[in-house]
Amino acid sequence: MPELFDHDGKAVKHTRGRVRGLKYHYITAGSGPPLLLVHGTPKTNFYWYKILPLLTPYFSVVAPDLRGFGATDKPPASDGYDSETNAHDLAVLMSQLGHEKFHVHGEDRGAEFAYALAAVYRERVLSLSFCEMLLSGLGLEEWTHFKPENLAAQYDQRGVWLWHIPFFFIPHLPEMLIQGKEDEFWTHFMVAECYNPSAIEEEARQEWIMYSKQPGGLRGILETYRAALKNAEFNQSQVKKKLTIPVMTVGAPEFFGPLVKEQMEKVAENVQSSEVFEECGHSLALEKPERLAKMLRDFMLTK
Structure with missing residues (x-):
C-alpha cells in the first residue's frame, strides 16, 4: 500500500476502526x-x-475507504452498498472522530454518497462539494441509453455515453468477464475517463487493481452500481426538500461538464460556486x- 503525506511531508495517520459493525480503513x-x-x-x-x-494546512481531513473498497470490509449483503447506507456509515465515522459538523467533498460515485449524507444529516453538513457526477433517478440513467444522441455526445462535449452503468448492474456476468483481466480492464476504464492519459500514475493504478483482485474487491465495486434503483428511489424522495446548505459543483468538459451544476440546481437552493475545468x-x-x-479552500473556509 503506497503512503499518503501532508503538507509537511509527514505520513498521514491510518486507522482501521469499527463503524456500524464493519472494519473501516480511513x-x-x-x-x-x-x-x-x-x-x-x-x-x-x-x-x-x-x-x-x-x-x-487548512482542514482536518478525513478520507475513508468506503465499504466494499480498499482495506475496508466488503460485506456480502447486496443491499448494503446504496448511498443512504454509505451516508449512515460516514456520519457515524465523523461522530466517532468528534466531528459533529463538517464539510464534505465527493467525486464520481462518492459525490452521490456525499449528497445523500447532506440530505439525511442536514444539521451536520456545513457545505457540500458535488463534483463530476449526476444523481441516480434524476438524470444519470439518461446517459446510459444506447442511442445516437449519447454516442455522438462523447465527441462534442455534451456529455458521455455511460455504457458501464447497465453492464455493471447485471448480476454475475461482469465478474466472469473482468476476473483475470483486472489490469487491462481497469486501466482502460480509468484512462479513458481522463483528458491526460498520464494522470493515472502507475502507483495509483496498481493500488486500485490490487484491491479489485482481493476477496470481495470486485463485488464491492460492482455492488455500488447494482444499488442504482435503490439510490434512485432515495434521491427522488429527497428532492422534494431541497438542500439549503452552500453547494459547490465542478464538472469536466471531457465528461459531465455543465450538467453537474444543472443537476445540483434541481436538488439544492444554494449553489454558490460552479466551474467547468477545461482540459x-x-x-x-x-x-x-x-x-x-x-476552489475548496475559497468555498469552504468562508462557511
Whole structure:
C-alpha cells in the first residue's frame, strides 16, 4: 500500500476502526475545520494523494475507504452498498472522530454518497462539494441509453455515453468477464475517463487493481452500481426538500461538464460556486489538484 503525506511531508495517520459493525480503513491529517473526502469507483482513499498536501494546512481531513473498497470490509449483503447506507456509515465515522459538523467533498460515485449524507444529516453538513457526477433517478440513467444522441455526445462535449452503468448492474456476468483481466480492464476504464492519459500514475493504478483482485474487491465495486434503483428511489424522495446548505459543483468538459451544476440546481437552493475545468477529465483531484484545492479552500473556509 503506497503512503499518503501532508503538507509537511509527514505520513498521514491510518486507522482501521469499527463503524456500524464493519472494519473501516480511513486516514486523518491536517488541522482546521473538518473536511470529509469521499472517493469514487474503482478507487480508494489513495485517490487523494495529490490534493491532500494542498488541503492539510487548512482542514482536518478525513478520507475513508468506503465499504466494499480498499482495506475496508466488503460485506456480502447486496443491499448494503446504496448511498443512504454509505451516508449512515460516514456520519457515524465523523461522530466517532468528534466531528459533529463538517464539510464534505465527493467525486464520481462518492459525490452521490456525499449528497445523500447532506440530505439525511442536514444539521451536520456545513457545505457540500458535488463534483463530476449526476444523481441516480434524476438524470444519470439518461446517459446510459444506447442511442445516437449519447454516442455522438462523447465527441462534442455534451456529455458521455455511460455504457458501464447497465453492464455493471447485471448480476454475475461482469465478474466472469473482468476476473483475470483486472489490469487491462481497469486501466482502460480509468484512462479513458481522463483528458491526460498520464494522470493515472502507475502507483495509483496498481493500488486500485490490487484491491479489485482481493476477496470481495470486485463485488464491492460492482455492488455500488447494482444499488442504482435503490439510490434512485432515495434521491427522488429527497428532492422534494431541497438542500439549503452552500453547494459547490465542478464538472469536466471531457465528461459531465455543465450538467453537474444543472443537476445540483434541481436538488439544492444554494449553489454558490460552479466551474467547468477545461482540459480535464473525470478524475479532478488527479488532473487538476491545485485548481480544485483552491476552489475548496475559497468555498469552504468562508462557511
